[in-house]
Each structure stands twice: as C-alpha cells, then as structure tokens.
Amino acid sequence: MASGRVKPRRLIALVGNPNTGKSVVFHYLTGKYVEVSNYPGTTVEVTSGWAGDDLVVDTPGVYGISGLNDEERVTRETVLKADLVVNVVDAAHLERDLFLTLQLCDLGIPMVVCLNMVDEARKRGRVPDPAVLERELGVPVLPTVAVRGEGLPQLREALGRAVPGRADPVLVAQAREMRGEPSPSGPRRALTFLYLEGDDLAARRLGLPPRPAREEVWSLRRRRADALATRAMAAREPDRDIWRGMADRLLTWPPTGLVALALVLAVLYWFLGVVVAGRVVGFTEDTLLRGYWEPFVRDALGRVLPLDSVPGQLLVGEFGLATMTVTYLLGLLLPLVLGFYLFMGFMEDSGYLPRVAVLFDRSLNPLGLNGRAVIPLLLGFGCVTMAIVSTRVLATARERRIAIILLSLAVPCSAQLGVVAGMVSPLGWRVLLAYGLIVFLVFAGVGLLIHRLLPGLSSSLLLDLPPLRWPRPDNLLRKTAYRAFTFLREAGPLFFYGAAGLGILQVTGALPAWQAAWAPLVSGWLGLPPQAAAAFVMGFVRRDFGAAGLYHLGLTPTQTLVAVVTITLFVPCVASVLMIGKERGWKEAVLIWIGNVILAFAVGGLVARLPSWVVR
Amino acid sequence: MLRQEESGRAIDVEREEGAVVTRAADRLLTLAEAPVGTRVRIRYVGDGLLRAQAIRLGVGTGAEVTVWARLPRGPVIVARRGQKVAVGRRLAEEIWVEAPVGRAR
Numbered sequence: 001m002a003s004g005r006v007k008p009r010r011l012i013a014l015v016g017n018p019n020t021g022k023s024v025v026f027h028y029l030t031g032k033y034v035e036v037s038n039y040p041g042t043t044v045e046v047t048s049g050w051a052g053d054d055l056v057v058d059t060p061g062v063y064g065i066s067g068l069n070d071e072e073r074v075t076r077e078t079v080l081k082a083d084l085v086v087n088v089v090d091a092a093h094l095e096r097d098l099f100l101t102l103q104l105c106d107l108g109i110p111m112v113v114c115l116n117m118v119d120e121a122r123k124r125g126r127v128p129d130p131a132v133l134e135r136e137l138g139v140p141v142l143p144t145v146a147v148r149g150e151g152l153p154q155l156r157e158a159l160g161r162a163v164p165g166r167a168d169p170v171l172v173a174q175a176r177e178m179r180g181e182p183s184p185s186g187p188r189r190a191l192t193f194l195y196l197e198g199d200d201l202a203a204r205r206l207g208l209p210p211r212p213a214r215e216e217v218w219s220l221r222r223r224r225a226d227a228l229a230t231r232a233m234a235a236r237e238p239d240r241d242i243w244r245g246m247a248d249r250l251l252t253w254p255p256t257g258l259v260a261l262a263l264v265l266a267v268l269y270w271f272l273g274v275v276v277a278g279r280v281v282g283f284t285e286d287t288l289l290r291g292y293w294e295p296f297v298r299d300a301l302g303r304v305l306p307l308d309s310v311p312g313q314l315l316v317g318e319f320g321l322a323t324m325t326v327t328y329l330l331g332l333l334l335p336l337v338l339g340f341y342l343f344m345g346f347m348e349d350s351g352y353l354p355r356v357a358v359l360f361d362r363s364l365n366p367l368g369l370n371g372r373a374v375i376p377l378l379l380g381f382g383c384v385t386m387a388i389v390s391t392r393v394l395a396t397a398r399e400r401r402i403a404i405i406l407l408s409l410a411v412p413c414s415a416q417l418g419v420v421a422g423m424v425s426p427l428g429w430r431v432l433l434a435y436g437l438i439v440f441l442v443f444a445g446v447g448l449l450i451h452r453l454l455p456g457l458s459s460s461l462l463l464d465l466p467p468l469r470w471p472r473p474d475n476l477l478r479k480t481a482y483r484a485f486t487f488l489r490e491a492g493p494l495f496f497y498g499a500a501g502l503g504i505l506q507v508t509g510a511l512p513a514w515q516a517a518w519a520p521l522v523s524g525w526l527g528l529p530p531q532a533a534a535a536f537v538m539g540f541v542r543r544d545f546g547a548a549g550l551y552h553l554g555l556t557p558t559q560t561l562v563a564v565v566t567i568t569l570f571v572p573c574v575a576s577v578l579m580i581g582k583e584r585g586w587k588e589a590v591l592i593w594i595g596n597v598i599l600a601f602a603v604g605g606l607v608a609r610l611p612s613w614v615v616r
Numbered sequence: 617m618l619r620q621e622e623s624g625r626a627i628d629v630e631r632e633e634g635a636v637v638t639r640a641a642d643r644l645l646t647l648a649e650a651p652v653g654t655r656v657r658i659r660y661v662g663d664g665l666l667r668a669q670a671i672r673l674g675v676g677t678g679a680e681v682t683v684w685a686r687l688p689r690g691p692v693i694v695a696r697r698g699q700k701v702a703v704g705r706r707l708a709e710e711i712w713v714e715a716p717v718g719r720a721r
Contacts, residue, residue, distance in 0.1 A: 063669075063672050063673065064672050066668075068668070068669060092698065093698065093699055095674060095696070095697045095698075095699060096673070096674065096699045099672055099674075124698065126698060214668050215667060215668060215671060215676075218668060218671040218672060218676070219671050219676055219677065219678065222671050222672065222674060222676060222679070223678070226674070226697070229697070248700070249685070252685055252687070252693060253685070254687060254688065254690075354702065357702070358687065358690070358691050358693065358702045359687070359690075361687075361690050361691045361702070361704055361705070362687065362688075362689050362690035362691070362705065365704070365705070365706070370704055371691065371702070371704070395665075459665060459666065460663060460666060460703075460704035460705075460706045460707030461691055461702055461703065461704030461707065462666050462669055462670060462673065462675075462701070462702070462703060462704065462707060463701065463702040464673055464699070464700075464701055465693065465699075465700040465701065465702055
C-alpha cells in the first residue's frame with residue numbers, strides 16, 4: 001500500500017464491480033502521481049494517490065467483499081480501514097452493482113455513490129433516478145459520465161457530505177440483539193455486520209464461531225437490490241443499442257465465435273510476432289542493450305577488475321548478471337510482456353475475454369479446467385513465468401496445479417516460439433504441422449491424464465459477462481504499464497537468481513560436466529549430435545537460448561523436429577521454475593521439473609523413431 | 617429444499633411449513649435442458665461451492681432468468697435485467713428450474 005511520510009487526513013476507498021470506470025474516477029480525484037503496489041501475499045494491484053490531504057485507494061473490481069478470492073480479500077481489508085467509501089456503480093447494470101452497494105451500506109462507513117455511465121444507461125433505455133437511490137440508500141448519489149469528466153466536480157464536492165448508508169433492517173435487529181444498540185460507525189461495527197452475513201474473517205477477528213448465514217442474507221440482499229433497481233428506474237425504454245446484442249450473439253455462437261477468435265489471434269500474431277518480436281525487440285535487444293549497454297558495462301568493469309576473474313565472469317560472462325540477464329529481461333522479455341499485456345488489457349476491457357472463456361469452456365472441461373483458464377494459457381504464449389502468476393484467477397488449487405503443469409510443459413513462450421519458427425519454417429508445412437500436432441497431443445494427453453489422476457473436483461464456470469465496449473486507450477496504457485512494472489518486480493529477481501546460479505556452476509566447472517552427462521541421452525536416444533546437449537542445458541536459463549544453440553549444428557529435418565519438440569517440452573526456464581516454487585511450493589516445482597524432463601525426452605525419442613514419410 | 621430421488625425423476629419440494637409436495641417430473645428440469653428463449657425460475661442450485669456466488673450474480677434460488685444461449689455441450693448463458701451470466705454445463709446440470717415461466721420478449 002502507499003507509503004505515507006504524512007498521515008492522510010482520510011483514507012478514501014474506491015470500490016465497485018469490474019469495468020465500472022473506477023480507475024477513471026480515481027485518476028480524476030488523485031491527478032498524476034499514483035503509486036502501484038501489490039497487496040502483501042497477492043498479485044492484486046492496488047493503486048493509491050493523494051487528493052489533497054486524503055489518500056485515495058483504488059481497489060480491484062469485485063462483486064462483493066466477502067473474501068471469495070484474493071481481489072475480494074484485498075478490497076475487504078481496504079474498506080475496513082477506510083474512513084470513506086466511494087462506490088462506483090454502472091448505471092446500465094444497476095441490479096448487478098447494487099448488491100455490493102447494499103453490502104457497503106451495511107458496514108456503516110460514510111459513503112458516496114458515483115452513478116457512472118448514465119449516458120450508456122440512457123442509450124440502453126434504462127435511466128435510473130439518482131433521487132430515488134439517494135432516498136433509499138441514505139447516501140449522496142452523483143450521476144456521472146466519468147470518461148467525459150461529467151459530474152466529477154460534483155462528486156468531489158459531495159465527498160464532504162458522505163454519511164453511512166441505510167443498513168439491512170434484519171441485520172440491524174440482529175446486531176442489536178447481539179450487543180445492544182450497534183455503534184453507528186467504526187471498525188467494530190463493520191466487522192459485526194460482516195460477521196452477521198457469515199464472513200469467516202470477521203468471525204475470527206471478533207473471536208466468535210463462524211455464522212452459517214451467508215446464503216440467507218445474500219438471497220435477501222439480492223432481492224432488495226433487484227427491487228431497489230426497479231424502483232430507481234425512472235423510465236424504461238426499449239434498448240436502442242442493437243449492435244451490441246448482435247455482436248454478442250456472433251461472438252458466443254461457436255461457428256462465428258471461432259472465426260472471430262481466429263481473426264483476433266491473427267492480429268495478435270502480427271502484432272506480437274512481427275511488430276514487437278521483430279522490430280521492437282530487434283531495436284531494444286540488439287541495438288540498445290547488446291550494442292550500447294553490454295560493451296559499456298564490460299568496458300566499465302574491465303577498468304576495475306580482470307574480466308576473466310570469478311566476479312567478472314559472474315557479472316559480465318556468458319550468464320552475466322549485468323549483461324545477459326539485463327538484456328534478456330529488458331531487451332527481449334519486457335517488450336514482449338508489454339505487448340502481451342496491452343493485448344490482454346484490450347481483450348479484458350472490451351469484455352471479449354469472458355466470451356472466449358465461454359467458447360473454450362467445453363474444450364477445457366476434460367482437462368479439469370474451466371473457461372477461465374484461457375487467460376493463463378493465452379498469456380503463456382507470451383511468457384510462461386508471467387502466466388504462472390496469473391493462474392491465481394482460477395478458483396481451486398486443483399485447477400491452478402493443472403494449469404501450471406500444462407504451462408510449464410506444453411505451452412511455448414514467445415521467446416521460444418520465435419526460434420522454433422525460425423528453425424522449422426524453412427522445412428515446409430509438413431514439419432510445422434507435425435510440430436504443432438505433437439505439442440498439442442502432449443498438451444491434451446497430459447491434461448486428460450492429470451485430470452483423472454488428481455483427486456478432488458474442479459470448479460464449474462460461473463462468469464458474469466460484462467457488456468461489450470470499446471476500451472479507453474489511456475486506461476489501457478495505464479493498466480499495461482502497471483502490470484509490466486509488477487511483472488518486473490515479481491519475476492525480475494528470479495531471472496537474476498537463476499543466472500547467478502548458472503554462472504556459479506560455470507565458474508566452478510560443474511556446468512561442462514553436467515552437459516557431458518546429458519550427451520549420451522541426447523545422441524543415443526534422440527539421435528542428435530552430442531553438442532546439442534549444451535543447447536538443452538542452456539535452455540534452462542532462457543528457453544530461446546537453448547533453441548538458438550541448435551541453429552548451427554546442421555540438423556536434418558527429422559533431427560530438427562526432434563530438437564524443437566524436445567526443447568518445447570523440456571523444462572521451463574529457471575524463472576518459471578522459481579515462480580512455480582513460489583506459487584505451489586518447492587516440492588511441486590521439483591516434481592514438475594523432473595516430470596517435464598522425462599516426458600520431453602520420452603516424446604523426443606519417439607519422434608526420432610517416427611516413420612520417415614512424416615518428415616521428408 | 618429440493619431433492620432428486622434415486623429412482624425416476626420425481627422431485628420433492630420441501631416447503632417451509634414442512635409439508636412435502638411431490639411435483640410431476642416435467643415441471644422441473646435442469647438449466648442445461650431448458651430450451652433457449654424460455655424464461656425460467658431457478659428453484660435450487662446444487663453446487664455448494666458456487667451457490668453463494670450464484671446468489672450474488674442473480675442466478676440463485678428464486679431468480680427468474682431467460683435462457684439466452686446454449687453452446688453445444690458447452691455453457692448456458694442466461695440473461696436477467698440486461699445482465700448476462702455464463703453457467704458451465706456441469707453447474708447448469710445441477711441447477712433445477714421451473715419452466716417455462718413464459719417466453720421472453
């Protein structure tokens with residue numbers, strides 16, 4: 001959370017459902033200087049900034065604050081600490097959003113409701129009356145069109161008039177029974193009401209046994225939210241926004257939906273594969289970092305100590321912390337990750353990603369995953385390390401485990417795909433097809449198998465489909481920048497640890513011995529030249545490194561296919577393994593590592609024995 | 617509370633007073649079976665893990681929803697008051713609905 005040299009006068013929490021325009025309101029209130037931080041123990045991004053003497057915290061979009069996932073837990077903590085809550089509500093989706101509003105009203109924290117996107121609501125024939133909401137909720141309700149700045153000055157002014165909302169009368173009566181008249185506000189009041197609706201954390205903090213009241217209280221709240229939305233709808237006209245409904249039909253009807261997805265993926269391929277991986281990385285990696293940075297560091301360090309000394313080798317040698325690692329992280333991965341996050345942000349903000357999840361739900365079910373898993377699986381084609389972090393969107397530990405195994409085994413990251421494409425494309429479509437098919441079969445086969453073997457159940461898909469809209473470029477860029485920054489902070493150190501470890505192996509002479517140990521397996525079983533062993537070991541640092549080492553060996557088409565398949569399935573890079581360790585524990589990381597090695601060589605050896613007509 | 621009996625498809629509807637009313641099997645069906653375009657009332661959500669989330673998203677017991685689309689062997693998309701929720705097939709098979717309340721639109 002935001003560091004404060006100064007203690008804020010008030011802590012203001014911005015709370016709302018996903019895609020309600022919270023961040024636009026946030027940036028209006030706080031201006032330019034914001035701080036992004038990770039909530040301890042999560043990857044949930046929390047942005048905070050100052051509005052005069054007040055500290056404003058933008059919480060992740062949630063449907064309620066009941067700890068059903070990391071986002072909700074973070075939002076709950078922030079709200080419990082807040083002096084004031086600004087609840088951003090999507091006027092076009094009042095029924096959905098008022099559930100959270102009513103929950104916030106129960107907590108007794110002074111609040112203001114920002115009734116956002118009234119223009120869109122009007123277009124869809126649903127115009128809520130702020131006066132009705134104000135009367136029934138008991139808090140100021142300000143209509144806004146945040147993206148155009150309409151109503152935001154009035155919202156800022158209304159912060160001074162914030163009051164606790166009108167709580168659920170049933171809960172008020174229960175609170176009274178519990179401990180006499182409930183205090184109108186304060187942290188204990190909020191905890192008491194959370195406890196009454198069956199919140200486990202609140203029960204623990206109050207030292208009470210958990211209260212199994214959730215479904216009962218929530219059903220009642222759902223009915224109150226629906227009734228309130230009906231009363232607040234000043235006019236209900238026919239939906240004039242026909243294209244949205246049509247677009248939605250086309251995107252979720254499998255024949256057209258798959259065509260649309262193919263188009264989207266083609267754009268993704270062009271954008272990432274051609275523009276980013278080709279031109280941008282060519283500039284950042286070769287020109288900037290290899291051309292200027294690496295010679296500069298080597299030169300500067302050479303003045304202080306001999307480069308062939310142990311520290312010299314560790315810093316600027318083959319796995320140099322200051323050369324190779326920096327080049328890889330900033331020159332290659334950062335542009336790719338930025339590109340990927342930009343693309344994913346677009347898919348997310350436009351509401352398209354949930355539609356993809358719907359399309360793929362059925363295909364992912366046999367692997368013990370549901371449609372939500374498309375997010376980490378797609379991200380894996382960018383950077384597997386980054387995708388492993390995003391497996392936290394999955395509901396159960398079982399699904400996270402399955403997704404991580406599949407990511408580390410059979411999803412080639414962009415760095416690797418580049419080299420694989422380079423090696424395979426001169427050999428024609430048959431080899432390319434064989435490569436794709438083999439990797440896909442391993443992906444599906446392993447998925448089916450672990451779903452059968454792992455005990456327990458995976459969760460079903462239950463997903464709110466937000467309306468389709470055009471994303472706001474400024475929001476998109478901001479989000480992308482935040483995420484890339486988070487990626488660097490979370491994954492960056494892991495790349496350095498990994499390179500340091502390999503550097504130490506090299507200077508102690510353990511690495512050549514290690515490579516020699518693999519040689520019999522590589523030449524005997526896979527039928528590759530013994531020098532290829534070095535490429536496999538290198539592949540552990542950077543997946544593309546490994547493949548790059550195979551370029552100059554003069555491989556036959558069959559050998560090339562064996563090599564690219566084995567490299568793809570072979571262990572993920574060291575940063576991914578460290579990330580798996582962080583996420584799932586070291587035992588699991590080591591098991592996945594070993595499993596990957598065995599499977600990669602098993603499949604590679606089988607490919608080497610394929611009949612010759614497959615690859616000519 | 618609803619319970620599907622082991623044999624046949626008779627469903628017990630336990631009323632609050634404790635009286636048990638057996639309904640004809642054809643009055644209740646799962647969300648996965650409800651025809652697209654019909655309006656149904658949700659009577660029971662079987663998946664305990666997702667029941668709370670379903671209530672919050674407005675597809676809990678008592679909710680009236682329109683079956684907006686159903687992907688072949690895939691999720692069912694339901695619509696209510698301008699909001700759409702995708703329900704995975706396995707969950708849809710555990711959601712019992714009373715149908716049809718009427719045709720939508």
